[in-house]
Amino acid sequence: MNMRSKSARSGDDRSTEIRIRDAAITLFAEHGVAATSVRAIAAAAGVAPSLIIHRYGSKEALRTACDEYVAEALRERKSEGMRSGPLLGPLATPHEARGGPPVRRYLARTLIDGSPQVSAMIDTLVDDAARYMAEGVESGLLKPTEHPYGRAAVLAIWSLGALVLHEHLERLTGADLLADQDDPAAIAAYTGPATEMLTRGITAEPDPGTPAGQEKE
Amino acid sequence: MNMRSKSARSGDDRSTEIRIRDAAITLFAEHGVAATSVRAIAAAAGVAPSLIIHRYGSKEALRTACDEYVAEALRERKSEGMRSGPLLGPLATPHEARGGPPVRRYLARTLIDGSPQVSAMIDTLVDDAARYMAEGVESGLLKPTEHPYGRAAVLAIWSLGALVLHEHLERLTGADLLADQDDPAAIAAYTGPATEMLTRGITAEPDPGTPAGQEKE
DNA sequence: CATATCATTGAACGGTCGTTCAATTCGTGT
């Protein structure tokens, strides 16, 4: 029944590995890594569970391969995200590839599991954002800051945190951060208040002195 | 003649259930719910695994009990968080109870697993924040907004997202959101850029560019 | 056609999981 497969020796059989990897990314993104069994991935990819181990060595190695693929996929789209303007910061970065595995959703799920690949990706993402924002300051688009790197880092954390908590954000505001980025209306309920806060600020007068607001008086 | 007589075992045995619940919260917060076995909880609490099931019915029921306890513990401390000022928003809310189980860390872990208790807690938290910020607008402390509820929601999402991603935030900036709240220096690297952005804003002028969410003003 | 090669499979193994259950301890009322 599988007429689609291949004249495949060692050249084209990569489609099998890709199919496995994409199925893994999809399931990892949906239910998390721990809750996804190798058998479930095998069923989704249409192969035997043992083949996954034979190809990738172990479930953990497969997960690493998924991390690397997602990190690479997002790195390719990075410039697009950067061009979205400094307001949204790195949130716009995870642009979904058409027809590909759910990269953004995977990122949202595995940001908390903490893999080396994702951590490294965040680091370079913040570095790029800091550099980009520094250019914005020089060109007069952004206000200068006491904490150039800290500002970029916190902004990135906020954006990524909103992505991680997309489920709660959608329940609260209706904004779906996982929707197609082509649809601005889907995330308007998020970008509206966000841009407003980041442009005007929220305090009517500059808060003098004490940060952190420990002692109000 | 004594309510204590029989309760030496049936009234005071709550200490056993409390010990189990606290151990569960600690381990759930550390390694996540899925990665924590009933046997590990039992070992940490100094009881047999079967006792946990006998007391709570199932692991899932124990998790629900943990959710309820954490939600209640944070609700009690809510006023403290509110008094921390509107800048940090609901981040200050999860004030750790001294000597108790790691409530904040538990919240950071289970925010993404999505339990009904935690979701309901977030909803009321945002409601309170919106109400509190509305008062701030009336009293002149905060700027008015086009999206009163959305602003509170996004601010809450940012704060909770930063809590969820505390590991990355600490690696990036050194700020430890899980440290004792008595130590402002531990989170200064976060509160500094955060308050700066939320008071002054980051754009020198209203954004002329065309990001994803831009439409009519 | 024969054969070596390699992707692929199905069955099985050891381990851990949540949970069940009979048995045992222990505090207490009579």
Place this chain on the structure above:
DNA sequence: ACACGAATTGAACGACCGTTCAATGATATG
């Protein structure tokens, strides 16, 4: 002292896990 019920235990069960391994199927080459 005795019995009873609650608290607690240890052993076991079935299910599922990731992984191993010998066997199978297909294919290109001699």
